[in-house]
Amino acid sequence: MRKDVFIETSNVTEFRQKIRTLEDRENGEPGIALVYGQAGRGKTETTRHHYALNGGVYLRVMQGWTQAAFLQELCFLTCGVRPRAASACKSKIIEALDVEPTTLFVDEADRLHVDRVEDLRDIYDVCGAPIVLIGERELKGLLGERRRIWSRVSQVVEFGPVVEEDVAILADEAAGLDVSAEACGSIVRHADGDFRLVWTLLGHLERAAKAKDTTKIDAAMVGVVSKKVASWRRS
C-alpha cells in the first residue's frame, strides 16, 4: 500500500476552510479554533499536513508542563530563545508574533492546564495571532470551563468518523482497489469510523486481493479479512 498518499477527506476540507478563515486577517474571522474528535480520526495528521505546507508554530503538549516550561518551549519555537522567566517568554512571543503573525498549532491541548490556555488567550488578545487547539473531546469541556475563553473560539472543527466515500478514495489512491459501496459501508462499520483501523484493514484487503489476482473488493471479502483485524468497537 502506498503510504505517501494524503487523502482529502470531508474532515480535512472542513479543517482547511476554517483555518483559512481564521488566518485571513482582512476578510476572515480571527480568533481561537477548536479542533477536536476521538483518537484515530486524523486530527494530528491533518494539522501536521497543514503546518508542513503553510508554516506556523507547531507545539506538542507534554504532560505536567509548568507555566515556565510551556512558555519557554513556545518561545523557542516562535523566536528561538528560551528566557528563564515566564513573563519574559510571553513578552518575547508577543513581540515576535506582532512582527510576523503566525498561526500557533497546539496539539494534544486537552492535556494542558486551563491556566496555560489563559496564557494563550493573553497572547491572542495582545497580538491577534490565530491559535488552533487540537485535542480529544475533553478539550471542548476544558475551553467551555471559562466563558472568556469560549467566547474567543471562532471556529470549531469536529473530526467525525470516516465515511464511505473517504474509504473508496483511499482504497483507490493508496492501494488501487475498487471497493463496492456495500464493502465500503462494511469497512466503516468494522473500523468504527477510525481512520487508522481503516488503513490497516485496507492493507489486509490489498494482500487478499493480490492473492486472488483481482482489484475488486466486495462485502464478503471484507467479512473474511476483517476477522484478522481486531475491532475497537466495544461489544
Next chain:
Amino acid sequence: MKTDAMTALRDAASNLGRGGKELTNALLYAALGVPTQDTAERDRIRKRCTMLVRSGELVRIAPGRYTYNFKATPAQTHIIAAQMWRAIRSAGPGFTVQEITRLSGANYNYATKYIRHLEGEGYILRHGRDGNVLKYRMSSKGRQARNAPLPSKPITDPFEDERRAVHELVGLFLLRDPYQPAVRERIVTASRTILERFEKEEDAS
C-alpha cells in the same frame, strides 16, 4: 517576480495546467476567487499572466488561453526543504520517508536524499526499520534547529533521469510482457533516454 499574489497565480496555473491541460483567464479568475464585478483585480491577473508568459512559465496559445510549462517553474528546493523539515519536526519517533513525502508533498527521490543529508549531519537518527523501510527519529541537534538545515550544495543527481530509465527497464523486463506494444513503447523511450545522454557524451569526448 515573487509576491503572494504571484505565488497564488502560479499555484493555480500549475494545478489547472497539470497534464498539459489548457487553462483560460476565466478558469484562473474562478480558481483565485475573483468576483465578476472586480474588473481591476481581473486586469491585474491578466498582467501577471503576461509576466508569466514572458518568463516562459505560461505558453499563450490564443488570447486568454494558455498551457503551463512545468520546465520553466522556478526552483523551489528551499521551500520544499522547509516543508519537509516542518513535517519532520512535528513527527514522533519512527517516521519514514513515505510519511514525510505524504505530509510535505515533496518528491520521493528528493525526500530520500534530504533525509540522508540530515542523517549525515546528525539532525536525525535511525530508529529501527519496518521490513525494508528505514525509520528515523529527531536528534537533540535537530530539536535545536528551528529552520530547515539546507545542504551546502544541491543534492540533485546528475544521472537521475538515466537511473530512473534503468529502473523502469528492469521493471518492464522482469514484471511485464515485452511482447505487449505498450511495454515495447516504454522500453524504447527508456532506452532512448539512456542512449541520448551517453551517445552525446561520447561524441563530445
